[in-house]
Amino acid sequence: MSTKFATIAASSTARKVVGSLGVIGAAAAVAGVGTFGTFTDSSTPANTTIDTATLDINAAAVGESIPVTTAGFVPGDSLTRAVNLVNSGTAALGSVNLNTTVAAASVLTTDFTNGLQLTVKSCSVPWTQGGVAGAPTYSCSGTTQVLGAGPVVSSINLANAASLAPGGTDYLTFSVSLPTTADNTFQGKTAALSLTFVGSQRTGTAR
Incomplete structure (x- = not known):
């Protein structure tokens, strides 16, 4: 080999x-010996400043105070409170939802037909409060719109809300009621509810 x-x-x-x-x-x-450098040039800087927007949505009670505590509810009873929902940020919102959660479930919140019901309304102008202390009523001298109604534990989209725009204000009422169809199984029950308005940013676009 x-x-x-x-x-x-x-x-x-x-x-x-x-x-x-x-x-x-x-x-x-x-080739390596003959390489000494390269010509370069640069343009004038295109200065760009980007300020991010802020999302800030607030719900303020009007008239009667919130939180609300009530007792002795019977079928046919309801409670109503007014809130002003304000977009205090600098960004437009894509959506505003009212989400309800409950601390501990009971038949009041698990029976979607006979249990507690939630109704959200808007008025084109501030609501006028009437009734008596602790049991207010509200009337609208402008245009009223029902934004959502159904079981108390739910998520209600506030379509076409004024608060979608920066500086916009929605004049709202929310009502919690117990239907007349509730029977004896609803006696002596408790529901601790938390109603939260959630604003989500608009969809990003080319700027």
């Missing part, structure tokens, strides 16, 4: 390959 390798190394073909590699290496070396 050693004799065979010696014969190949001595052939003219092997010498030509080695010679070619030597030429390539020399050319690369010459």
Whole structure:
């Protein structure tokens, strides 16, 4: 085997390959020696400032105070309170929802038909409060709209809310009622409700 390798190394073909590699290496070396620098230029800076928006939505009680605590509810009873929902931020919102959660479930919140019901209304102008202390009533001298109604534990989208726009205000009332169809199984029950308005940013766009 050693004799065979010696014969190949001595052939003219092997010498030509080695010679070619030597030429390539020399050319690369010459190119490296001749490279001193490159011309460059730059444009005038295009200064860009981006301020991010702020999302800030607030619900303020009007007239009667909130939180609300009531006792002795019977079928057919309801309680209503007014709130002003304000977009105090600098960004438009894509949606505003009223979400209701409950601390501990009971038949009052799990029976979607006979249990507590929630109704949300808006008025184009501030609501006028009447009734008596602790049991207010509200009337609207403008245009009234029902924004949502159903089981008390739910998420209600406030479609076309004025508070979608920065600085916008929605004049709202929310009412919690116990239907007349509630039977004896609803006696002596308690529901601790938390109503939260949630504003979500609009969809991002090219600016």
